[in-house]
Amino acid sequence: MKRGDRTGAFKAAVQRGLWGAGGLALFLFALLLMRAGAAHLTPALAEAGKLPSPWHSLGLGWLMACLALSGSPVAAAAISLQDARMLSPAATLTMLTGSRLGASFILFVIGLSYAWRRGHSWNSLTAGLVTFWVTATTYLPATALGLFLLPYVPVSWIARWRPPFLPALLEPFRALVQMVEGILRSGASRWLGRPVPESAIGISLFLLGFFLVGVALQALDRALPLPRLTQAEADPPQDSPWPIFGLGLAVTALTMSVSVSIGLLVPSVTRGRIQREQLIPYVMGANISTFIDTLLAALALGNPAAVGVVLTEVISVSVISAGILLAGYRWYRGLLIRVFELAMGRRMLLGLFLIAFLGVPLILLWRG
Numbered sequence: 001m002k003r004g005d006r007t008g009a010f011k012a013a014v015q016r017g018l019w020g021a022g023g024l025a026l027f028l029f030a031l032l033l034m035r036a037g038a039a040h041l042t043p044a045l046a047e048a049g050k051l052p053s054p055w056h057s058l059g060l061g062w063l064m065a066c067l068a069l070s071g072s073p074v075a076a077a078a079i080s081l082q083d084a085r086m087l088s089p090a091a092t093l094t095m096l097t098g099s100r101l102g103a104s105f106i107l108f109v110i111g112l113s114y115a116w117r118r119g120h121s122w123n124s125l126t127a128g129l130v131t132f133w134v135t136a137t138t139y140l141p142a143t144a145l146g147l148f149l150l151p152y153v154p155v156s157w158i159a160r161w162r163p164p165f166l167p168a169l170l171e172p173f174r175a176l177v178q179m180v181e182g183i184l185r186s187g188a189s190r191w192l193g194r195p196v197p198e199s200a201i202g203i204s205l206f207l208l209g210f211f212l213v214g215v216a217l218q219a220l221d222r223a224l225p226l227p228r229l230t231q232a233e234a235d236p237p238q239d240s241p242w243p244i245f246g247l248g249l250a251v252t253a254l255t256m257s258v259s260v261s262i263g264l265l266v267p268s269v270t271r272g273r274i275q276r277e278q279l280i281p282y283v284m285g286a287n288i289s290t291f292i293d294t295l296l297a298a299l300a301l302g303n304p305a306a307v308g309v310v311l312t313e314v315i316s317v318s319v320i321s322a323g324i325l326l327a328g329y330r331w332y333r334g335l336l337i338r339v340f341e342l343a344m345g346r347r348m349l350l351g352l353f354l355i356a357f358l359g360v361p362l363i364l365l366w367r368g
Helices: 003-047 054-068 072-083 089-103 105-118 122-152 155-159 166-192 198-223 242-255 258-263 266-270 276-289 292-301 304-327 329-345 347-367
Strands: none
Touching (some): 003 166, 003 292, 054 089, 072 089, 072 292, 089 304, 122 258, 122 347, 166 198, 166 292, 242 304, 258 276, 276 304, 304 329, 329 347
C-alpha cells in the first residue's frame, strides 16, 4: 500500500471513529431524554386510565415508523416508554412489532421515487412488498409466541449482566438532560407567563429525544463502512435460502437498519439483477439482526425487563423464521410470490394495499 493510500485510510478510520463516538454519545443522550419525557407523561396517563394496550401500542409503533421513515427510533422509543412504566412488557413487545411493520413504508417511498424519477415500472415497489409481507407473516406469529414466553423471561438473571461501569458512564448525560429540562421549563414559563404543565414538558422532551435518536443512528451509519454486494453474494444457489439469509443477517447487523440494507437493493431488484424470490430469505435474516441497536438501548437504560422483551422478540422471530426455512420454505415462497404477482398485476389492488397499510394502524389506535 502506498503512503498516500495509508494516509487516506488512516483519515477515514479517524473520521469513522469520530462519527461513531459522537453517534453513540448522542444516542445515549436521546434515550435519556425520551425516558425523562415519558416519566412526566406516565402519572397523568395512568390517572386517566389511558396507558396504551398491546393493540394500541401495535398501531402506535406502526404509525410512528411510517412517519419517521424508520423503525429503529421507534423501537428505542418503546424501550424508553417501558423504562418509564408507560408501557407494559406486552405493550412494548407489540410496539416493537409495529415498528418493524411500519419500517417498510420507507421502501415504498424509495420505490415510488425510483419509478417516477427513472421512468421504471412499478417493479420498484417489489422490495417494499416483500419486506412488508415477510415481516407480517413472521412477526405476527412471533409476537403471539413472544406474548406466551414473556412471563417466563428470567429478569433477575438478566439483571446480573448489567455492566458495572454503566451508571458512571450515563451520569454526565443525566446531568445534561436535567439542564435541558430546566432551560425548557424556565424558558416556556417566562414566555407563557405561568407554570408549564408537566405533560407539555414530557411531550417536548420525548419528541426532542425521538428526533435525536434518528440523528444519532445516521451518525452511527457513517461510522460503519457501507457493505457492497458482489454478484456472487447477491446471487446464491437457488435451491438453498440459507446463504442469502445469512447475508441479510450480516449486512443488517452492520448497518443496524433494515431500511438501509434492503434499500441498497432497490435498484438491482427493479432492473431484475436480484429476483424477488431471493429477497425473501434476505429480509428474514435482516429482521432478526435489526434489533441490535434496540438491545443496546435497553442495556444502556439498565432495565432488565426491557432487555428481556427485546430478547424475547429476537428469539421468537428467529424460531418462526427458522421453522419456515427448515420445514416449509418452498410452500411459503410460492404463496408470497402469488401474492406479489396479484398485487403487481392489478394497480387497483396495489392502491388498496397502500391505503390499508396506512389505515390499519389508525384503526388499531382508534379501536384498540
